[in-house]
Amino acid sequence: MSKLTFVTKLLPATLLALSFSFANAANSDAAVIDYKEVLKDKLNTVQGFSSSFTQDVVDADGNVLQNSKGTLAVKRPNLIYWETKAPDETLVVSDGKTLWFYNPFVEQVSAFNISNAVTNTPILLLSGLNDEAWQDYGVSKTTENEFRITSLNEDAQVKTLHLVFSGNDLIKFTVTDATGQLSHFNLSNVVSEPLPKDSMFIFTLPDGVDFDDQR
Secondary structure (H helix, E strand, C coil): CCHHHHHHHHCCCCCCCCCCCCCEEECCCCEEECHHHHHHHHHHCCCEEEEEEEEEEECCCCCEEEEEEEEEEEECCCEEEEEEEECCCEEEEEECCEEEEEECCCCEEEEEEHHHHCCCCHHHHHHCCCHHHHHHEEEEEEECCEEEEEECCCCCCEEEEEEEEECCEEEEEEEEECCCCEEEEEEEEEECCCCCCHHHHCCCCCCCCEEEECC
16 A cells, blocks of 8 residues: 555545535536535635544445544645544644655655645645646535545545535545545534644654655
8 A cells, every 4th residue: 555545544634614605507408516616615615624533444345444533623725734643643734735644653754745645635625725636526416415526537546535514514524445445534523713823734854754755
């Protein structure tokens, strides 16, 4: 499994909420709703949030492989702080240009350019990437409060990102990878005011770690 794929399973991520805004495009007989624009408009109404999370990783046969918990903070544009505290400590930070992944147990840091990382880390779309980044994804609306982002790239390691909202809050998202493995993230204690401080999204390379620079 590549480092980028592993990062994807921890990320996740982001996420916001808000009032519906429908972008209609006419076809010959009836209006067609562009759910990609609906979702983008929905996400654009919130500038950031912080929350706690729990994560359950389930294989294609329904077997639970891992349970974990931690904290998540998102601030637009393109800032993410994702810390898994138990059972294994990991830290993922996007400073707006670089996606940093730190695993203290193996003393390793990997760095990825955001524009390249989004292919296998579509959760970055939710933190405010530009319109060009959305071109490789389709969006559908599965129920009144659920959206599904699907990769159009056959080689992508992450196939879908399923979002569940409750009112104006994102309460759950699920990542499905190319093997059929599911990572379910449940959010709690979501706070959008005050916004997370910018200092949260600054990553400092620790001394003595193995640094894998993929930028």
